[in-house]
Amino acid sequence: MGIPRPIGGALFAVVSAILLTTAACGGTEPAASPAAGASAVDSHCVTSYDAETDYFPVKQTLTHATNFTLTYAKNYQVVTVKQPAPGAKPETYVLVRCGTPAPEPTGELAGAVVVETPIESLYSASTTHLPFITELGVLDRLGGVASAGFITSPQVRERVAAGAVTEYASGQEVDTEKVIGARPDVLMTQGTEDKAYGVLRQAGIAVVANAEWLETTALGRAEWIKLMAALTGTEARADEVFGKIESDYAALSVKARAATPVTVLPGQMYQGQWSMPNGGSYVGGLIKDAGGTYPWAGTPGSGSTTLDLEAVLAGAKDAKVWLAQVNEWTTLADVKKSDARYAEFTAYLTGEVWSANKAMGPGGGNDFWERGVARPDLVLGDLVAILHPGLAPGHESTFYQKLTG
Incomplete structure (x- = not known):
């Protein structure tokens, strides 16, 4: 699914791909x-x-x-x-x-x-x-x-x-x-x-x-x-805020990249198609910086590649973790109800399905798409904790939540 971007009164689907925008993640808060x-x-x-x-x-x-x-x-x-x-x-x-x-x-x-x-x-x-x-x-x-x-x-x-x-x-x-x-x-x-x-x-x-x-x-x-x-x-305040975000992001990435990469499945279908982020996209960069990999990480370009579900199953059926971005999914039953074929993914069978819908606003807005742009350090923190929990003991997730059985 394309990355929804909040504008006007709705989410505007823009061309890149899928799940993680810049949400916010694992480092400490700026001053x-x-x-x-x-x-x-x-x-x-x-x-x-x-x-x-x-x-x-x-x-x-x-x-x-x-x-x-x-x-x-x-x-x-x-x-x-x-x-x-x-x-x-x-x-x-x-x-x-x-x-x-x-x-x-x-x-x-x-x-x-x-x-x-x-x-x-x-x-x-x-x-x-x-x-x-x-x-x-x-x-x-x-x-x-x-x-x-x-x-x-x-x-x-x-x-x-x-x-x-x-x-x-x-x-x-x-x-x-x-x-x-x-x-x-x-x-x-x-x-x-x-x-x-x-x-x-x-x-x-x-x-x-x-x-x-x-x-x-x-x-x-x-x-x-x-x-x-x-x-x-x-300007002085911006240097202070961004400098802290940048340093926290870098510190998290150094730790995560040193770990054995975990294979992930990013995104989900939208209107019957799966927009898989290319390796040069910001989504691909976040996954890599979090110590993850995915079968399409070597695809050149900064956009996404459109695939059908069969192609995704062929390439990523055994991915250990599924990183989705669906506001309505809170349980594994919601996933299967959306499309019964989702139950064929190993991450679904093992219960390792996560969605960036923890921080929802009263009007249905998702803070992942709002605050996330400004706080990629927090997004990365969530991802590191999901992929490598041993590197982030006691981490309190900001945007992602694990879907319940």
Whole structure:
């Protein structure tokens, strides 16, 4: 099954493959975030511009993310999203420190979208942005979400209930009049193009692409927190948060990769087909980093290969562990009810079927698809504990749960 991505009022099935997105996992938590309603930076504009002053004392660098670039001048940053949506041309944004002059829109900056930063209001098209906002302590900047139904974050849901955050696409169609009337500093996309975005751009709304889902590694996806930090002026906080995630992920991977690999079966069927992650996908990378392997780990490419159930049974019938991602599965009986042929897998017969549906929100949203993007260390922690329990005694799972008999 394709990876569902929460947008609008439903889960949008995107092209990669299957189970593990970036959820969250086994390391320790990063340092406590600032209070949800408190901004982590002074957002006042510069009142006395000095051309010789460097207005970005903390400069971010990208180590894992490859779908956007970030460079600095003294009073502005240049962000280029290489693929804002599948097949789309690159988009460039000039993030100008408020109160300082924007550069001339010539050369590489011709046609770039200019955004004054730090922004004070953000409309978000995807629940995957929300963990970045809360980790950076700038939840007070969030003014709108496409749809609140699938949000799992209690902090965000509280603000929606209080009327501090509004829905602007509750019927899966953007209410352009509502957005234009609110005039947010930025509307951040979900990594796909929408016909409404053209209308918003013409009305002067800065539409900034977030296409983290096109990254090929879990850490690459999580590093998009630095784009949110560039917009909100929270670079120091982002370095702290991501640095802890990165180091915890690396420490877990070193331990797990030293163990004997465990053969796993990733995913499940969707509408009669099984999207098997290729070896170069972020899913394949997570499995490898967790000390696992699967019969299609050598398949090149970062996407997925579509298989029928017979082909999966032929290649992975004897896999020791089945890692699924089905919200509705809580028992082995649910699995068999979905398709009786599932009972032929060894992992089903031995009861080693796990699904990333432990952390569900009241509206049916799954935190695996929300917080997971920001916390691949926690996803990896769950996977290491499942595949190599001896390496993680006493581990409390964040996203995965074992299906009961």
